[in-house]
Amino acid sequence: MNTRQRFDDQPGFVLHTYPWRETSLIVETFTRDHGRLPLMAKGARRPGSAVRGVLMAFQPLAVSWSGKSELKTLTGAYWQGGQALLGGIGLLCGYYLNELLLRLLPREDAHPILFDRYAQTIRALAEGRQTAPLLRSFELALLQELGYGLTLDVVAGSGEIVQEGGNYYFIVERGVLEADGEMGDSATPGSALTGRALLAMAHDDFSDADTLAQAKGLMRRLLQHYLGGQQLESRRILIELQEL
Amino acid sequence: MNPLDQLIEALRILPGIGPKSAQRMAYHLLQRDRAGAARLGQSLGVALERLQHCARCNTFTEAEICERCASPQRDASLLCVVEMPADLAVMEQTHSYRGMYYVLMGRISPLDGVGPRELNLEKLIARAADGVVAEVILATNFTNEGEATAHYVGEVLRTRGVKVSRIARGVPVGGELEHTDIGTLAQAMVERRSL
Numbered sequence: 001m002n003t004r005q006r007f008d009d010q011p012g013f014v015l016h017t018y019p020w021r022e023t024s025l026i027v028e029t030f031t032r033d034h035g036r037l038p039l040m041a042k043g044a045r046r047p048g049s050a051v052r053g054v055l056m057a058f059q060p061l062a063v064s065w066s067g068k069s070e071l072k073t074l075t076g077a078y079w080q081g082g083q084a085l086l087g088g089i090g091l092l093c094g095y096y097l098n099e100l101l102l103r104l105l106p107r108e109d110a111h112p113i114l115f116d117r118y119a120q121t122i123r124a125l126a127e128g129r130q131t132a133p134l135l136r137s138f139e140l141a142l143l144q145e146l147g148y149g150l151t152l153d154v155v156a157g158s159g160e161i162v163q164e165g166g167n168y169y170f171i172v173e174r175g176v177l178e179a180d181g182e183m184g185d186s187a188t189p190g191s192a193l194t195g196r197a198l199l200a201m202a203h204d205d206f207s208d209a210d211t212l213a214q215a216k217g218l219m220r221r222l223l224q225h226y227l228g229g230q231q232l233e234s235r236r237i238l239i240e241l242q243e244l
Numbered sequence: 245m246n247p248l249d250q251l252i253e254a255l256r257i258l259p260g261i262g263p264k265s266a267q268r269m270a271y272h273l274l275q276r277d278r279a280g281a282a283r284l285g286q287s288l289g290v291a292l293e294r295l296q297h298c299a300r301c302n303t304f305t306e307a308e309i310c311e312r313c314a315s316p317q318r319d320a321s322l323l324c325v326v327e328m329p330a331d332l333a334v335m336e337q338t339h340s341y342r343g344m345y346y347v348l349m350g351r352i353s354p355l356d357g358v359g360p361r362e363l364n365l366e367k368l369i370a371r372a373a374d375g376v377v378a379e380v381i382l383a384t385n386f387t388n389e390g391e392a393t394a395h396y397v398g399e400v401l402r403t404r405g406v407k408v409s410r411i412a413r414g415v416p417v418g419g420e421l422e423h424t425d426i427g428t429l430a431q432a433m434v435e436r437r438s439l
């Protein structure tokens with residue numbers, strides 16, 4: 001493990017940057033094949049720096065680095081292009097996705113499927129598509145990728161398939177339960193889910209307004225649980241901006 | 245804590261200054277430039293005591309309203325919003341703008357926890373709605389944070405009936421396409437205008 005490793009032109013995104021010392025940056029990247037990876041970009045804040053304008057969030061990049069320590073050194077970053085910059089509400093949603101990844105993804109744990117979903121979601125946000133279905137779909141993909149075993153089309157315990165016309169609720173860490181089952185009364189208020197909505201979510205179909213509303217409540221609850229009650233700054237700021 | 249450690253600790257509050265740099269600065273001040281150090285200490289005290297945010301443009305000033313904001317030579321119907329005082333200074337160097345300014349002293353940055361409350365955007369909203377300002381020009385940076393700031397300030401002011409514009413971006417004057425950075429060129433294509 002003592003060999004100095006080099007990786008060149010890896011597909012990645014910048015999630016966030018922090019100033020470091022007088023002229024450098026710590027760059028939190030999300031790479032396809034090496035997961036979330038913090039990199040030190042030496043001299044990146046100097047006026048003439050070649051990577052200064054490139055290390056921007058929401059743009060597909062080709063990233064190179066080397067090093068053996070926990071904090072590796074960025075050796076190059078190139079713009080892959082092909083995508084407009086995010087703007088307006090899409091930009092705020094982008095920050096939300098990045099904050100979720102920064103808080104929930106462990107370091108150096110590859111998630112190529114999630115990476116592709118992220119790239120696809122950012123592209124859709126840049127195209128100005130409706131944001132709510134994109135966010136719910138990404139939240140679900142993230143929780144599934146992190147191994148929280150979200151099964152939405154099978155009843156926990158009994159193994160029965162969820163029925164279109166049935167009524168259910170969801171218990172965190174346990175799964176979908178039938179509403180008329182023995183635990184019906186102790187269900188968390190607001191956690192009622194229709195079979196139709198659960199099946200749609202399981203098929204990643206958030207086109208129906210009712211599904212979307214139920215998914216929003218469910219995802220909020222799940223994320224709150226896995227974030228350990230931490231507040232998301234991007235959500236707080238989005239709410240404050242809408243109140244202006 | 246002895247006075248030397250206290251000084252080193254105090255210098256560390258500067259952005260980007262770690263313990264080593266702070267130590268170097270402290271030794272330099274005490275050993276090589278004691279007169280300069282005295283001047284630094286004095287001016288820091290005076291600045292802290294005398295300077296405040298201008299009631300109109302938010303930059304630092306001794307008076308309640310700074311000289312630029314009080315000047316009758318400037319066009320009070322135009323209000324240019326920038327992130328930092330350095331942005332104002334460079335804008336002034338263009339000699340092509342004779343309106344007023346508002347300096348945010350930052351930008352919206354959700355992942356750094358900086359939102360409308362931290363930026364005190366209410367002050368800007370009140371300033372722009374003074375009845376004299378006819379157009380607000382958003383000159384925040386063309387970074388994601390600068391764009392988010394421009395978008396939200398723009399939306400809020402528009403709903404209050406203020407005319408809002410954003411400075412243009414694109415290929416630099418005298419710039420050749422071959423030597424223009426890819427991001428600028430890509431966005432210049434997206435934001436092309438008809439002739």
Ligand SMILES: [Zn+2]
Nearest residue numbers: 298301310313
């Ligand atoms: Zn002023």
